[in-house]
Amino acid sequence: MESAAVAAQDLSSRKPTLILEKIRESLERLNEKIEVMIELTKHDRRDIEQPIADAPLDVMTLLSMPDHLRKTAMTACRLGRATADEIAQQTHRARAVESSYLNQLVIMGHMKKERKGRKAYFYVDRESQG
C-alpha cells in the first residue's frame, strides 16, 4: 500500500519532467529546421527543397563546395559518424552553425542523418551508394 503510494508520487513528480523533455525535443527539431531554412536563404538555395538522392561525397565534390561547407564535410568524413556537437569541437565553430551546415549537406544528398533518442547523428553513407 505504502509502496504503491510512493510509486504514484514518483510518477506524478516525473510527469512534468517528461512533458518538458518532449517540449524540448520538439523545440530542438524546430530549431534545426529553421537553421536549415536560414542557411538555404543565405546561400540563395531556396530551390533545393527535396533531398537529392545519392549525391556521392567524393573528393571532386568536396573541392567544388563553398569553403564553409567543405570544412564541415571534411570533418564529417574523418570522424565517420558524428553529432553536430562533435563536429563543432573539431572545427571550433558554434554547434548551431555546424548543425545548419550538416543539415544542408543532408538536403544536398551528400550525407545521411539518423536520430537516436535526442541525438542526431550525421554520416557519409558510402556503402549503400552504388
Added chain:
Amino acid sequence: MGRLIAVHSYKGGTGKTLLSINLAATFAKRGKKVCLFDLDFRAPSLATILKVEKPEYWMNDYLNGTCDIEKVLLDFSDRIKSKDTLYVAPANPATEAIRDMSAKDRKWEMKALGRLLALRNSLLTGNGFDYLIFDTSPGLQYSSINAIVSADLVIVATTFDRSDVDGTRRMLRELYDLFEKKTEVVLNKVLDVSSKSSKDEVQTKIKDVYQVPLLGMIPCFCDILKAEGNTIFAEDKPDHPFTKILSEMAREIDQM
C-alpha cells in the same frame, strides 16, 4: 598516435617514389613501424622496384573492398635487416589492372576515400604503425586527391623546372589550401647547393614562391640515376649524402 603522409607532385619524374621508398626505409631504420603504399595506379612502380613476386592481393583489391588490408601488406623488414618495421602495399602493374583502376566512377572513388581513411583505425590504432606513406600519381588524379584528403602531412616533391614550379604553386593554392593540409616542399634535382649562401638563397626563394616550409633539398646525384632503381640508398649506401639528407628529413618529420 601514428601519422599518414602523402607524397605528391604536380608533374611526373620529380622523385616521389624515390623519396617515398627512402623515407620509409629511413623511418624503419630509426625503429619506427612503417607501411609504404603504392597509390599510383596509373603507373605502379613499387612492385617492380621491390621485386614483388605475384602476391595474392594488391592494394587494388583492398580499395575494391575484396580483402582486408592485412592481406595486402608484405613484410620487407628483412630488406633493411630489421624485424617488424617495414611493410609494403604494392599496386598491381598489369595493364588490365591499370585500365580497371582508371575506369572507376565517383561512387567508387568515394568508397576508396572511406577505405583510405579507415587505415587510420586498422593500422595506426589497431596495428601500432607509426607512419603510413602514400606514394601517389602526379597531378590532380582522383587517387592522389583521395590520398591527400586522408593524410596528416603532404610532402610535395618539386624541381626548378618552370612548368613544374608554376603548376605546383597553383596546386598548393587551389588544392592543398582548400583542404587545409599541412604541407612541406622537397626540392629535388638541385644544381649547385655546395655553398652555404646558395643554400640559403634557394630556401628563401622557395618560401617566397610557395609560401610553405621547405622540408629539404636534394642535389642532382648521378649515383641515383646509375642505380637504375635497384638500390634503396637509405639502406645500401648509409654514407651517401642522399641518405644523410633523408635522415635529416625523417628527424624533422618526427619532431612535427
